[in-house]
Amino acid sequence: MKAEIIAVGTELLLGQIVNTNAQFLSQELASLGIDVYFQTVVGDNMDRLRQAIHTAESRADVLIFSGGIGPTQDDLTKEALASVLGRNLHYDRMAMDNIDRFFRGRNIPMTENNRRQAHAIDGCTPLPNETGLAVGNAIAHNGKFYIVLPGPPKELIPMFQNQAKTWILQQVLTHEKPIYSKMLKFAGIGESALETRVIDLIEKQSDPTVAPYAKESEVTLRITTKADSESEAMAKLDTLEKEIASRLGDHLYATGDIPIEKTIIDMLTELNLTVSCAESCTGGLLMETLTSIPGSGAVFQGGIVCYSNEMKEKLLHVPHDLLEGENAPGAVSAETAKVLAEQVRMIVDTDFGLSITGVAGPGYSERKPVGLVYIGISRREHDTLVLELNLKGNRETIRTRSAKTILYHLWKQLKEIADEA
Amino acid sequence: MKAEIIAVGTELLLGQIVNTNAQFLSQELASLGIDVYFQTVVGDNMDRLRQAIHTAESRADVLIFSGGIGPTQDDLTKEALASVLGRNLHYDRMAMDNIDRFFRGRNIPMTENNRRQAHAIDGCTPLPNETGLAVGNAIAHNGKFYIVLPGPPKELIPMFQNQAKTWILQQVLTHEKPIYSKMLKFAGIGESALETRVIDLIEKQSDPTVAPYAKESEVTLRITTKADSESEAMAKLDTLEKEIASRLGDHLYATGDIPIEKTIIDMLTELNLTVSCAESCTGGLLMETLTSIPGSGAVFQGGIVCYSNEMKEKLLHVPHDLLEGENAPGAVSAETAKVLAEQVRMIVDTDFGLSITGVAGPGYSERKPVGLVYIGISRREHDTLVLELNLKGNRETIRTRSAKTILYHLWKQLKEIADEA
Numbered sequence: 001m002k003a004e005i006i007a008v009g010t011e012l013l014l015g016q017i018v019n020t021n022a023q024f025l026s027q028e029l030a031s032l033g034i035d036v037y038f039q040t041v042v043g044d045n046m047d048r049l050r051q052a053i054h055t056a057e058s059r060a061d062v063l064i065f066s067g068g069i070g071p072t073q074d075d076l077t078k079e080a081l082a083s084v085l086g087r088n089l090h091y092d093r094m095a096m097d098n099i100d101r102f103f104r105g106r107n108i109p110m111t112e113n114n115r116r117q118a119h120a121i122d123g124c125t126p127l128p129n130e131t132g133l134a135v136g137n138a139i140a141h142n143g144k145f146y147i148v149l150p151g152p153p154k155e156l157i158p159m160f161q162n163q164a165k166t167w168i169l170q171q172v173l174t175h176e177k178p179i180y181s182k183m184l185k186f187a188g189i190g191e192s193a194l195e196t197r198v199i200d201l202i203e204k205q206s207d208p209t210v211a212p213y214a215k216e217s218e219v220t221l222r223i224t225t226k227a228d229s230e231s232e233a234m235a236k237l238d239t240l241e242k243e244i245a246s247r248l249g250d251h252l253y254a255t256g257d258i259p260i261e262k263t264i265i266d267m268l269t270e271l272n273l274t275v276s277c278a279e280s281c282t283g284g285l286l287m288e289t290l291t292s293i294p295g296s297g298a299v300f301q302g303g304i305v306c307y308s309n310e311m312k313e314k315l316l317h318v319p320h321d322l323l324e325g326e327n328a329p330g331a332v333s334a335e336t337a338k339v340l341a342e343q344v345r346m347i348v349d350t351d352f353g354l355s356i357t358g359v360a361g362p363g364y365s366e367r368k369p370v371g372l373v374y375i376g377i378s379r380r381e382h383d384t385l386v387l388e389l390n391l392k393g394n395r396e397t398i399r400t401r402s403a404k405t406i407l408y409h410l411w412k413q414l415k416e417i418a419d420e421a
Numbered sequence: 422m423k424a425e426i427i428a429v430g431t432e433l434l435l436g437q438i439v440n441t442n443a444q445f446l447s448q449e450l451a452s453l454g455i456d457v458y459f460q461t462v463v464g465d466n467m468d469r470l471r472q473a474i475h476t477a478e479s480r481a482d483v484l485i486f487s488g489g490i491g492p493t494q495d496d497l498t499k500e501a502l503a504s505v506l507g508r509n510l511h512y513d514r515m516a517m518d519n520i521d522r523f524f525r526g527r528n529i530p531m532t533e534n535n536r537r538q539a540h541a542i543d544g545c546t547p548l549p550n551e552t553g554l555a556v557g558n559a560i561a562h563n564g565k566f567y568i569v570l571p572g573p574p575k576e577l578i579p580m581f582q583n584q585a586k587t588w589i590l591q592q593v594l595t596h597e598k599p600i601y602s603k604m605l606k607f608a609g610i611g612e613s614a615l616e617t618r619v620i621d622l623i624e625k626q627s628d629p630t631v632a633p634y635a636k637e638s639e640v641t642l643r644i645t646t647k648a649d650s651e652s653e654a655m656a657k658l659d660t661l662e663k664e665i666a667s668r669l670g671d672h673l674y675a676t677g678d679i680p681i682e683k684t685i686i687d688m689l690t691e692l693n694l695t696v697s698c699a700e701s702c703t704g705g706l707l708m709e710t711l712t713s714i715p716g717s718g719a720v721f722q723g724g725i726v727c728y729s730n731e732m733k734e735k736l737l738h739v740p741h742d743l744l745e746g747e748n749a750p751g752a753v754s755a756e757t758a759k760v761l762a763e764q765v766r767m768i769v770d771t772d773f774g775l776s777i778t779g780v781a782g783p784g785y786s787e788r789k790p791v792g793l794v795y796i797g798i799s800r801r802e803h804d805t806l807v808l809e810l811n812l813k814g815n816r817e818t819i820r821t822r823s824a825k826t827i828l829y830h831l832w833k834q835l836k837e838i839a840d841e842a
Contacts, residue, residue, distance in 0.1 A: 013459075018441055019460075042459055284700070288703070292704070301731060305726070
């Protein structure tokens with residue numbers, strides 16, 4: 001089964017937005033076992049849109065459209081597809097009601113062009129829009145399959161996951177077993193190191209399959225299987241997950257697509273433990289990351305950004321002799337990281353105190369190289385852990401990696417505590 | 422003149438990476454006055470790559486390729502294009518030397534496949550790679566133009582800007598005047614409000630042209646003109662910039678593609694002023710934003726994240742009666758924002774103290790609605806400015822907009838100080 005993704009929108013051709021929909025849909029189709037051979041972007045132009053549909057029909061079985069189904073005269077995707085298929089458009093009743101309700105609820109008069117968003121190609125399955133007004137369309141025609149989705153990712157993603165995927169499983173992949181997959185998330189290990197340790201599983205590529213994905217400081221394995229039932233699938237996936245966990249348990253922090261800071265906030269909450277931070281070179285990034293998780297207030301009360309030496313002394317009581325003087329270790333040192341972590345833990349009165357101090361660049365500092373970073377983890381009634389990192393990359397990368405690395409080491413400690421409990 | 426962008430790489434079709442090259446190249450081509458009608462993504466497959474080239478030739482004058490020119494057998498872009506054009510490949514001398522030097526410098530033996538990166542289509546202009554090994558190719562053939570660029574953005578961007586653009590100006594746009602443009606950056610105003618105030622200039626679309634672009638909490642106008650000389654172009658652009666500044670001077674913070682935090686760090690440095698922050702709902706985002714700018718240490722020493730009421734009291738001396746009690750204004754209030762800004766300014770001893778306190782959601786807090794945020798700007802020997810914001814969006818958007826809004830208001834104050842000086 002071959003698919004082509006057609007994104008419609010002049011704003012993409014002008015480079016005003018990046019085509020993240022193509023990435024999302026490609027990942028989803030890959031996980032369904034459908035090959036994507038081409039992605040196309042075409043503007044809001046009837047002739048060129050029809051031409052793109054003809055080209056795609058000549059080389060794919062499944063055509064997935066994103067965008068061009070809004071209220072304006074520029075939105076032509078359904079019109080173009082209907083004309084290529086030789087079908088008419090009608091107004092979908094439920095979508096019309098939804099649009100009416102939206103405008104009545106806001107006491108705004110509905111302009112006529114909004115009715116266009118309820119357009120459905122004759123014979124299609126309408127795909128309800130949970131987060132917007134434009135209804136999606138899915139249609140089988142002469143052995144080919146066509147799915148029309150909205151452009152905004154916040155509408156496209158739920159419509160694909162909750163509506164289109166089911167239609168594909170039921171109408172397109174009828175003769176195939178359904179597909180089940182799990183995301184395993186790893187921290188504290190690079191993509192290539194992780195790959196080396198599961199390369200035999202990746203290369204076997206039988207059932208379940210294993211595919212790695214890398215993002216900044218995070219690596220994901222997606223494990224996928226086809227099975228007649230969910231329980232059969234889960235049994236196969238669980239066996240493989242256990243095998244992977246036995247090799248990489250020190251890095252496998254979650255099953256499911258969640259960031260490590262979410263796992264940490266959940267574990268701290270569960271264990272009834274609290275955390276505070278003293279940040280130098282990351283300038284607030286670590287605390288921003290932790291507080292990006294809703295509910296973080298239960299375990300994080302606050303912390304201090306001590307960018308200058310003066311603030312390290314004044315707010316965190318780092319001894320002057322440690323920071324300055326001919327033989328002083330300096331602000332970027334294991335000694336300072338230790339004091340920062342211990343002091344912030346005591347000042348804010350938390351179970352853990354985290355510290356980061358280093359050289360994020362582009363210039364060096366204290367004659368120390370860019371990428372040299374010390375992290376400290378102080379735990380109530382325990383020795384403080386201090387680690388030296390030698391990171392590569394630009395300022396942004398070094399700051400991100402510093403924050404992700406300390407989160408990884410905090411997770412390891414929390415895991416030990418949870419395992420003991 | 423019509424162009425098509427062809428990105429080559431199976432990793433794009435699997436959704437492992439997002440096609441930011443297409444966005445970058447589309448923006449650059451738009452600024453050169455070249456229309457992009459289609460973007461295509463094709464995998465590392467000879468037949469389908471040749472097919473994509475034929476399709477693109479049938480509908481475009483300029484074909485720009487990204488990716489598929491690395492050292493492995495999967496990298497087929499130059500081979501496919503050479504075969505379609507009926508030309509041979511040779512090794513480019515300079516690129517070969519560059520590859521040899523790279524491996525000698527690292528004392529690694531060069532494997533034979535690396536020579537592929539020096540491939541050049543007979544008759545092409547080689548485009549040197551400043552940040553990598555694979556040489557680019559530019560070639561005119563039967564009235565069409567072909568440009569082959571590397572896939573990694575850190576190689577593609579400089580190769581386009583420093584090599585390919587010049588080739589396009591000299592070989593493709595020979596009969597046209599060169600194009601000059603300027604980016605004007607605005608803060609504290611939405612895209613539609615800004616558009617309304619310059620709509621006559623946008624709609625005139627004569628010379629120079631005006632095009633708006635929007636990113637989160639930032640709006641950009643790109644003004645573009647064609648002219649025989651740079652001085653003629655700059656005269657035209659300056660006149661238009663003055664007209665725009667006369668209407669939107671309160672929002673126009675920079676000429677050039679820089680974020681507002683960069684302008685602020687530069688202005689503070691210039692004015693010899695310092696800043697500190699007390700953050701509640703943004704949890705460190707404001708300080709992280711300021712310290713993302715190299716050299717921020719000269720004007721920013723540190724600050725405090727006071728996520729809980731306890732920390733607001735303990736670290737920033739907010740009176741208990743202000744925070745708690747039946748008739749207390751609470752943590753999310755103008756009163757608390759004022760104390761936070763003033764206290765952090767005094768504690769860190771800076772010229773400005775900034776504060777943010779609000780409800781970022783998803784749940785409400787103190788029975789106050791999600792999106793209600795107070796920001797405070799305390800200036801030494803001046804009254805403190807406190808503003809109430811009612812922001813829309815999810816947790817991330819509300820936090821980002823809070824930080825960008827306070828930066829906008831700080832910039833306004835700095836501008837007044839600079840204007841007075």
